Amino acid sequence: MNADFRKILVLGASGLIGCFITHDLRDRGFPVVGVGRKLTASQKTDAFDLELPLMSMKAAALTKLISDHHIDVVVNCLGVLQDGPGSDTAAVHRDFVTRLLDAIRASRRAIRLVHISIPGSNETDQTAFSTTKREGERLIAQSGVAYTILRPGFVVALAAYGGSAMVRSLAAYPFDLPAEEQATSFQPVAMEDIAATIAWLAVRDSTVANGVIWDLMQEEPTTLGGVIDQIRYAFGTHDWPRITMPSFLLDLGAKLGDFASLFGWMPPMRTTAIAELRRGVRGDPAGWINATGIKPKTLAQMAGKYPATIQDKWFARLYPIKAFVIASLVLFWLVSGFIALVISFDAAADILRSHNFPAWLVGPVTVGTSLMDISIGLLIAFRATSAFGLIAGIIASLGYMAGAAILTPDLWIEPLGALVKTGPAIVLMLVALLTLDNR
Known part of the structure; x- marks a missing residue:
């Protein structure tokens, strides 16, 4: 079959790997259908970039998707790190794979499934993330569908998300991980090598490299500390004096990350x-290298070839x-509203009384503004409503400043400068609003 007519379906086209693969394969001349639950405006660059609720799609709907688009290769990049609101590792890594395999069989097409998994083995799998990933692999191996399972190492790409963003941030600051974590084996792989592997598979009959599992990573062993050090050379921070953080700080950060995930956030540290x-x-990349002839890029080629740009540095520093x-904004709004409503209600009401506010309005205005502040804090706290909360906070702050200028202008020159400090708070909310995007 001519590669120009071998059509590829990428599931998870909004993710770090899926997005890159979708566009890379198109650049190589493959017709690609990219599917994600939600695609950003910058990711929707083709008529075949589709937003579909993959997790709720039945096998019949997946079969229709495959058949209607005459798919020859399915690349499954779907994955979630941890269970939480809106995230279910078993549903994504096991249940969806079951429906996908049923759909491929029902399509009655000679389809190759390329499944993106993770390095490791049953003996070292301890989390729901890794155990459900391995369950998905077993289902694929027993399915009778032509498949190739790819297990990329630590993925290095121009873009950064999740763990890769966290590693870059560590390289941008004068902190070292604890010695045990630094010494952990951490073999990286270039995103381009993953895409090249999928392109290699896509031009070959599904009987070639069928039923194989490949570790995709550089041959030379390295450690997590080595990876961070290499990125430090690109950032120009390799000769900075550094402070080694204690292990308990990682565990504390992970617990705080788990707590944040309850509000819909997906911090990399969980x-x-x-x-x-x-x-x-x-892992052992020998099988992959021998079969494809692809020579994996080294870490120096991936992360140290070019000096980091100012965009790289800003992102790495601002990310954590x-x-x-x-x-801080959540606490600012919640605490200020709580104090005015509960602890210092009389003092807050006295401010209005002292400026000749109608007596019948003092109580309702004090209660109303306090509840508004608390509501803004709660809106910012939840990821789904955070943008709305930040906009509401900016508008409310501007309203407070304008109202004070008209009704209580002397508050602008009061000793603690409460209203003057509202300006920086507005700027901070604007910064939060502009950095909300994750992808």
């Missing part, structure tokens, strides 16, 4: 991420700070 980091990333910005 208990699963730390557990997988401590397990390490290791974003969590503190959101958390």
Whole structure:
């Protein structure tokens, strides 16, 4: 079959790997249908970029998708790190794979399934993330469908998300991981090598490299500390004096990340991420290299070829700070509203009385503004409503400033400068709003 007519379906086209693969394969001349639950405007660059509720689609709907688009190769890039609101590792890694296999068989087409998994083995799988990934692999191996399972190492790409963003941030700051974590085996792979492998498979009959599992990673062993050090050379931070963080700080950060996930956020530092980091990333790429002839890029070629740009540096420095910005704004609005409503209600009401507010309005205005502040804090706290909460916070702050200028202008020159400090708070909310995007 001519490669120009071998059509590829990429599931999870909004993710780090899926997005890159979708566009890379198109650049190579393959017709590609990219499917994601939600695609950003920048990701929807083709008529065949589709937004579909994959997790709720039955096998029959998946069969229709495959048949209607005359798919020859299915690339499954779907994955979630940890169970939580809106995330179910078993549903994504096992249940969806079951429906996908049923759909491929029902299509009665000679389809090759390329499944993106993770390095490791049953003996080292300890988290729901890794155990359900391995369950998906077993289902595929027993399905009778032509398949190739790819197990990429630590993925290095121009873009950064999740763990890769966290590693870049570590390289941008004068902090070292604890010695045990630094020494963890951490074999990387270039995103381009993953895409080249899928392109190699796509031009070959589904009987070639059928039923194989390949580890995709550089041959030379390295550690997590080695990966971070290489990125430091690109950032120009390799000769900075550094402070080694204690292990308990990683565990505390993971617990806080788990707590944040209850509000719909997906921080890279969660208990699963730390557990997988401590397990390490290791494998044997010999089978992959011998079969495809692809010579994997080394870490130096991936991360140290060019100096980091100012965009890289800003992102790496701001990425961990974003969590503190959101958390501080949530506390700012919740605490200020709570204090005015409960602890200092009389003092807040007295401010209005002293400026000749109608007595019948003092109570309702004090209660109303306090509840509004608390509501804004709650809106910012939840990822789904955070943008709305930040916009509401900016508008409310501007309203407070304008109202004070008209009704209580002397508050602008009061000793603690409460209203003057509202300006920086508005700027901070604007920064949070502009950095909300994850992809």
